[in-house]
Amino acid sequence: xxxxxxxxxxxxxxxxxxxxxxxxxxxxxxxxxxxxxxxxxxxxxxxxxxxxxxxxxxxxxxxxxxxxxxxxxxxxxxxxxxxxxxxxxxxxxxxxxxxxxxxxxxxxxxxxx
Amino acid sequence: xxxxxxxxxxxxxxxxxxxxxxxxxxxxxxxxxxxxxxxxxxxxxxxxxxxxxxxxxxxxxxxxxxxxxxxxxxxxxxxxxxxxxxxxxxxxxxxxxxxxxxxxxxxxxxxxxxxx
Numbered sequence: 001x002x003x004x005x006x007x008x009x010x011x012x013x014x015x016x017x018x019x020x021x022x023x024x025x026x027x028x029x030x031x032x033x034x035x036x037x038x039x040x041x042x043x044x045x046x047x048x049x050x051x052x053x054x055x056x057x058x059x060x061x062x063x064x065x066x067x068x069x070x071x072x073x074x075x076x077x078x079x080x081x082x083x084x085x086x087x088x089x090x091x092x093x094x095x096x097x098x099x100x101x102x103x104x105x106x107x108x109x110x111x112x113x
Numbered sequence: 114x115x116x117x118x119x120x121x122x123x124x125x126x127x128x129x130x131x132x133x134x135x136x137x138x139x140x141x142x143x144x145x146x147x148x149x150x151x152x153x154x155x156x157x158x159x160x161x162x163x164x165x166x167x168x169x170x171x172x173x174x175x176x177x178x179x180x181x182x183x184x185x186x187x188x189x190x191x192x193x194x195x196x197x198x199x200x201x202x203x204x205x206x207x208x209x210x211x212x213x214x215x216x217x218x219x220x221x222x223x224x225x226x227x228x229x
Contacts, residue, residue, distance in 0.1 A: 033216055042219040101147060104156040
């Protein structure tokens with residue numbers, strides 16, 4: 001099993017450009033999450049999807065949108081990228097709401113110029 | 114809401130010395146607590162988790178952590194550090210049945226340096 005996969009691994013954007021980060025899991029997990037990691041800030045939740053067909057905002061949702069395409073896939077979209085969105089983005093999944101560990105993808109390193 | 118505080122953003126130990134990484138939690142409901150490790154340019158890997166069973170939890174790579182409700186702590190320890198333990202360590206909390214039970218709240222991380 002591949003676990004959680006993310007594409008792309010690296011991306012450089014100019015301010016105002018848009019892009020979609022892709023995430024897929026093959027563990028049949030119900031819940032999926034998007035985090036961003038910034039130096040000294042730990043990981044902060046952007047959006048999550050408790051189950052297929054549902055999405056909810058996390059701690060830092062502004063400037064992002066998400067789509068739970070099916071049970072396997074959860075994408076994160078930046079409509080108009082800003083330098084403040086320069087970060088490392090991690091997707092994660094878990095078996096059910098609360099209580100169990102999350103499995104993380106390898107991350108996408110995004111730079112917005 | 115649940116939160117964790119990691120004391121010390123950087124910890125340095127000598128190879129073979131005790132590793133102690135501190136984490137204190139705040140939770141209004143019984144917490145689930147986790148320690149994750151992140152090696153350079155990689156994702157997060159679970160070291161161990163506490164889910165209200167035994168208070169002393171053993172994880173991978175010789176790490177363990179003890180849940181102390183009276184001290185609201187979940188410190189991570191390893192008796193003897195290896196060079197390969199150098200990494201970023203994150204403590205995280207999830208609250209079963211709470212509004213934020215869907216996701217983990219992470220501490221800001223502790224960078225462990227192991228010197229020869």
